[in-house]
Amino acid sequence: MSAGVLPYTVEPHPVTGLYSGKLGTWLFLASEVMLFGGLFSAYILLRVGAPEGTWPTHEEAHLSWKIGGFNTLLLIISSVTMVMAWANLKMNNFPKARMYLIVTVILASLFLTLKISLEYYPHWHDGLKPSTNVFFGLYYTLTALHGLHIFGGIVVMLYFIGPGAGLWKTNPEYYTNRIECTGLYWHFVDLVWIFLFPILYLMN
Amino acid sequence: MKILRWCAPVLVALAIVWMADASPALAQADAPDISDVQIDGEYGQFPTYMPPDVSKHGYHVDDLINILHVFMILLFVGWGIFFVWCLMKFRARPGHTADYKLVKAKAPKYLEVAVALFEAFLLVGLSMPVWARVKDELPTEADNPIHVRVVAEQFAWNFHYPGKDGLFGRVAPEFLNSATNVLGLDPSDPNGNDDFVSGEMHLPVDRPVITQITSKDVIHSFAIPVMRVKQDAVPGMRISVWFHPVKTGTYEIACAQLCGNNHYSMRAILRLESQSEYDAWVEEMAKGPAEFDEDDL
Amino acid sequence: MSLKAFHILFVAVCVLFSLGFAYWAITEYRTTHESALLVCGIFSLASGAGMIVYGRWFLHKLRGVSYL
């Protein structure tokens, strides 16, 4: 690990109070805010500028708030389990932390499975495609981008459950920090969903 | 040796001048024929400033540009003199050392404040009123304006005139036919009966014109340099722009926004005529296409 | 900001979201009279309250961890 020679990979920097990984993660999240911010503002502009009667009503949108709501619940719980994984690492309880990580991965996978099997697939089958109207274009773009973020999170967590777990033995603090950064990212992704859910499912 | 070192650049500069001098002849070898319409306006061989202005309002824009350029040149020359003087006076040479102490000069601060104030004046005093005038103060019906709709498409300008009734017919994409009905005029709308479409823009002088600009496909930009008018033609939007021609003649309308491979050839002719010539033209145009439409349907 | 602080922020947003969702569900219920809406609205209110309790518990559990 080349990072081993650089300062502040584990210990916090005296001025910023953060170790480098955490500062980097926050900066990355700042850019993510701008990314989703750009898309949200596109949503607002297109919605405000939509000609009278072209924005789909609740019925026309065919999005079930029940599925969406359940998925929201899954993601909120997954954030809690993610924090628990980190908290247990802080308390030196690696097996429990790993268990919580596995639960998080399962919840996240369940989210994606439900999303694809109960929403994307039947919608596509019913001819509700991105090209149907601007609303569906936005719906697919926003949720697919969010889904990609979820998928990325799953890959990272699987890495820390499996091959990356060896770091716990050599440098437990470093490992804990990496889980914390993953947790920050995961919270951000869940927060995005908490904003996405109302604007796509409820506000029509 | 030192002279040799500086010779090459001078030679290069001379070569550039010579080539530039020699080459226009080459360029004119197969110039496209644009002589079918004689365009008014003196340009000369190497023009360096704005084209003639044949509008009533254009002098606002010209004044601002003139003031700005005088201001820019004054600033640049003043700045440049100080710059060159510094370079000569403070060049490194035996016996000369730099002064560690930073100058406590007030002058740059005052100058910067002055520049900022002048910019504020340009903005609030000149630019904003002109902009408000050309954008917001559309001529009222009392000014007896001409109404024309400008519909841009790849790669032509269509000028939609309301005819003698002064009312535009309804347009919709479903009626569109690239040979007979380029705008998609609704044949069932009586307002559209005497509407006509022209590829040339004819306007009477000394009357304001209100154009409504839109596009059928991509973004174009409706530019009449001699009228100091420019407005993007955005599909899905209809944007009103007014201008006021004062001098008869034949001029050019350009597309200023990249709109595809033939963007360069998206040129239309603007004919500024006397009121009687214009009326005759309208008379003739309103007759022609209407008959054509009836036969066709 | 550590994960602890971010989690507290997250919990706060979740509480607001639950309240908002409950409000939405109950307003919808008034027009459609779909009982699932009422159930979910009440559940959402309850989980909002639950999140507050959870947040306090979480703060207590991680009191040794810095906010930075």
Added chain:
Amino acid sequence: MSDHDHSHDQGFLRKYVFSIDHKVIGVQYAVTALVFLFFGFCLMMMMRWQLAYPGQSMPVLGELLPSLFGKEWAETNMGGGVMSPDLYNSLGAMHGTIMIFLGVVPLIVGGFGNYVMPLQIGAPDMSFPKLNMMSYWVYFMGGMIMLASFFAPGGAANSGWTSYAPLSVTATQGQTWWLVGMIFLITSSLLGSVNFIVTIFHLRAKGMTMFRMPFFVWAQLVTAFLLLLAFPPLEAAGALQLMDRVAGTSFFMPQGLVVSGVVQEYAGGGSPLLWQHLFWFLAHPEVYVLILPAFGIITEIIAANTRKPIWGYRTMVYSVVFLGFTSFIVWAHHMFITGMGTSISAFFATTTMIISIPSVILLTCLLITLYRGSIRFNTAMLFALSFLPMFAIGGLTGLPLGLPASDIALHDTYYIIGHFHYVVAPGTIFAAFAGVYFWFPKVTGRMMSETLGKLHWITSLIAINVVFMPMFFQGLAGISRRLYDQRLYSWGDAMQGWTVVSSWGAWALGLAQIFFILNFFLSIKFGRKASANPWDATTLEWSAPSPPPHGNFAKVPTVHREPYEYSVPGMSKDYFPQNVSEA
């Protein structure tokens, strides 16, 4: 494992190709970017032929390119060796894209930033070395995708570097490649900017407070923030446009579009202006991404070569931070003639006038630094000095474009091309040349030839003004930009003489670069050996050996003073390096 232990037994691949040493990555960035710069410049020289001699077959390339791309390509794009309007538009779009995203930014941020910034703050490397390597390779892949797009059916992207919808949505396949390439480039710059910011905050040597950082580091810091926050909206816009092109959505497509007489099947409801807003939200800060590191470079060079502290260092720092903030709220001044209302245009015109003030301050501080200095005219300094008037012309001509009323006459004409090229070409690219001449001894351990360098400077300076000065005249005359053959207009026909002058200037500028290329390669091999501090400069990079070893400093430096302590009274030498504790 630590890299220190392994720095000697790494294989060639790990050491020079997939290296995680910031210096190797910096050189990789710089060399790749210089190649792209030259390539983008060649595209422009081809366009200048068409502009000067429309309809005449191109010398050499008129035969070479058809044989390279095949008969089919030649028929549509280069019948009889004459470039088609489609090819002309492709070259224009790709010239802009390559110069900005593959040339200048990677050179001054990826190259100089990566190489010099960690050295200047006394860091052993960047905070995330592997991320650094990744950002280079992602950039490289993005560049390759852009190059490959020339082979796409219908050629490379041809809707301008701004890719305005709906033109870009209905354009040929090259546009899709462009969008994918852009997503790679954006990802690369995000990774890079995170790395830069963390490095500057966390890895400064002991005693290197924020106000002891060289101005170059400040410029890189602000630039990194701009890249971090301004690029994602373009990524979002790119994703939306990709959806429009690939999945048939209509984010930028309004209802009832009729392209060449055919009613389009888009669902409609989109807004073409949305693209422009998202695009310029990035692309205006991008302008400052182009110019701020250039200011950083010339500040270093001017300080070292006037032998005197920078006048108003703190003011410059505040100005550059202020510029960074303000650059996010001026974007719509690119859109004055899209039909914008009075109050919105007044807002954006006001912010535009406000943002001109810190630029004036930066320029003034550097100018006054010359006063009572002892100016050495080496090649680096000559380039840095010519940056000042050239940037001044670029900045001043921005005024009529920033005021909406005068913008009516000048928008989308050659005036704007002249304006931004004065900022970027004799501005930023001259600063980049200055940087190459200045830091070359540090990177290679050898000096560049001053004679060749000065020849390069004077020829480039003359030629570049011959290229761009006529554009102001053409712009004032109202000639639209991006015209394949301007002689179709009577005023364009009258202006053809200036176009020819400008074209010959461009080719002369191309020839002038031979001096640079020769100098660059010959000096690597035969240049005079350079000491660690050939310019007697004060900042930390000159306290490391030339070239610096892996890990940069033999002993971690401690910083004792401000960056530009030259000609301190009572010292035996006229410079007082930051890391030296006592005289």
